[in-house]
Amino acid sequence: MVRNTQVAAETNAPPITDILARFVAGHASRGWSDAVEREAQRTFYNWLGCAIGAAHHEAADAALAAVKMLEPAPQASVLGRAERVDMASAALINGIASHTFDFDDTHLKTIIHPTGPVASAVLALAEQRGASGRDAVDALVLGIDVACRIGNVMYPDHYDRGWHITGSTGMLGAAAGCARLLRLDTARTAMALGIAASQPVGLREQFGTMTKPFHPGAAARAGLMSALLAHHGFTASPRALEAPRGFVQVVSDKRAWHEVTDELGTRFEISFNTYKPFACGIVIHPSIDACVQLRERGIAPGQVARIELRVHPLVLELTGKKEPRDGLGAKFSVYHGCAAGLIFGRAGEAEFADAIVNRPDVVALRRKVEATADSGVDEAGADVTAVLADGQRVHLRIEHAIGSLQRPLSDAQLDAKFAALVEPVLGAAKAGAIAEKCRALGALPDVHELIAMCRP
């Protein structure tokens, strides 16, 4: 699920981000020759003429019509908050928030987290239009299908070269979903996909920063805007995805075109979507799962002398942090994950709070975890033995962790996850009512009745 095969990557490049930042922030005002200053004036003047000259071109008309659909703000809700903003901004912010805990969902074939880009865009547009739940669900299924199929075409090469595939296919899913919701015809839907194709978002280098969740948010906004532009007649190449200088060929050397057409309309990629049971990278999940199961067998932390953990070498490479100092560090610590699983029986966002990570019993237990790299254990599995104080050994082998396609979260488990996330923000009563509405989503006459509950 994670590779390090990018060809010819340079690890010793100079720090040009910092160099340019210093230059931009620190260079003296007018710190250049008169010739440069003159060229600056001419450059601006020339540009201004071009901008004014085309002010009434049909491209400007279409773009302005699309932008005007954003006004007057506020028109769409920031989920879980009182603020309402324009729908493009709502798509951005809800997309960011939904991926912030790295707790959302995973299309395992491509490791795309598909719902952030698609649902954030679709729900914001649905709110603005007062769309039905049925229309929103249709848009969601079709949008996710488009994003994940394009992901299937390009994965793993596209991901290996450094794209955060969630944002670099998500704009297509968001555009597709919003085009559907706007009831665009085939030609305009192709334009929406084409406009979106020019706007992939996301680099893997951003992992560990806020720009990681920014990727699905920006993809949602880009896809929504692409659909609005197409709605107003904005044009793109009708071969934007497949042409030699189109999206797929520019960003991937793997181009398995048949992944678009195979069983299109009969096999839906949303069927291969999974929901994260634990608020951390998926490689730790089997180890946490094993410790949760130990707890369910009645083993208490106080009984444990040590935990012998055997995992695929990649797990320790990615999440081998022995002494995390805070929640962010703990997300890269299989040791903390095991401790949380055995002590709390779960590892949601709350179990990655800084205070929990530093609680003495948690620290003590994670230090009892002895992890060994073993390439005989699959990346998706874990081999755990609890050695108790009395010498007893309890062994568990996980082949497929909870949350995998083979062991999907039950509805009850999904309910528990939802409640743990939403109750601290909106309270138990609202959390329960929203869950109810979600179960009937496809039958809601208007998504407003759901969205209104998502504000405090």
Add this chain to the structure above:
Amino acid sequence: MVRNTQVAAETNAPPITDILARFVAGHASRGWSDAVEREAQRTFYNWLGCAIGAAHHEAADAALAAVKMLEPAPQASVLGRAERVDMASAALINGIASHTFDFDDTHLKTIIHPTGPVASAVLALAEQRGASGRDAVDALVLGIDVACRIGNVMYPDHYDRGWHITGSTGMLGAAAGCARLLRLDTARTAMALGIAASQPVGLREQFGTMTKPFHPGAAARAGLMSALLAHHGFTASPRALEAPRGFVQVVSDKRAWHEVTDELGTRFEISFNTYKPFACGIVIHPSIDACVQLRERGIAPGQVARIELRVHPLVLELTGKKEPRDGLGAKFSVYHGCAAGLIFGRAGEAEFADAIVNRPDVVALRRKVEATADSGVDEAGADVTAVLADGQRVHLRIEHAIGSLQRPLSDAQLDAKFAALVEPVLGAAKAGAIAEKCRALGALPDVHELIAMCRP
């Protein structure tokens, strides 16, 4: 200046844009199994919990604070029009408009059109903040330097693989310019560049559609938003540009890092910017230039029996359309370019109007142009002989066309270009007054006095 060397491009890919558009637009509502429908509901529900759960995370706070800076709209002007919109939308639309005629400017080392992304973002932000002309010029110079230096690092490989380099470096220039205007410190400027690095815009496949000018517009908006986000503490990788899975390495195999640091702060890339004298692709410019010069020598269209034109083979490959039917087609016709040059002495947007392209004298003259591919003529030159009805031959060889670095547009020629663009939109009096303000740009206490004149 134009290559066709992309490795392993596939020209026979299936039409997946159209296939997916048909699917999204045409698939029946709920045209799937109950299992798919259930997964759609679970997918949405899971996503909603994640979004609400992180509603008060600092990433959501920072993004919302940035978005709130866009309100209340209207806060920035659409140049040449009465409408005012939020500044991000103004950056988008002014960026689109300024590149719509393909008449703006060119950094010849990289064929980046740098001002669209940078000035569109900087001016919109400057208007919102009431910035001085001095601050706007500083932001423009530094922003263009960043975009073009990153272009120098990657050109030509990045362009050859299919990126429209104007939009795929422009977001960095826009972010740099806006960070400067916001007076961000080095650390936050690095964050602005980092956030922007995740958002390259533009595929060459879009050439000939509205999405081509959309690229600088979307890059302007992305860069502006990146600076606003950084201003509010949003984080990105401090090595987003240079890391193995950072921007440059993901989108280019050429990585001439020294192009960032060579003479940084002493050599400014804006010095290598050129302004288009003719509203069409740059390969036709030498031929038009030659015909304008023939006219200046007193040769009238009626005297001409034929025009013998010798050009580099690429010119005919790209612009060999003999009988264009409209203005868009004429932009790809060196024949029309020659006719316009000889008849009108110029080839601005007006000379590419449909009515002009079909005017009998224009049609008659372009049919007298006999073009021959000759690899002995440079791509930047043209060899033209007017054979007159009396048998006289007038020969001209253009080594560097008007508008090149060797023969830059004079201020008077730039004035004429500006007037031709702006007078039809705002009238002669305003066009003259704006030109005056542009000449004093660096000394304006507040850009408002310039921008106010740009509205009808």
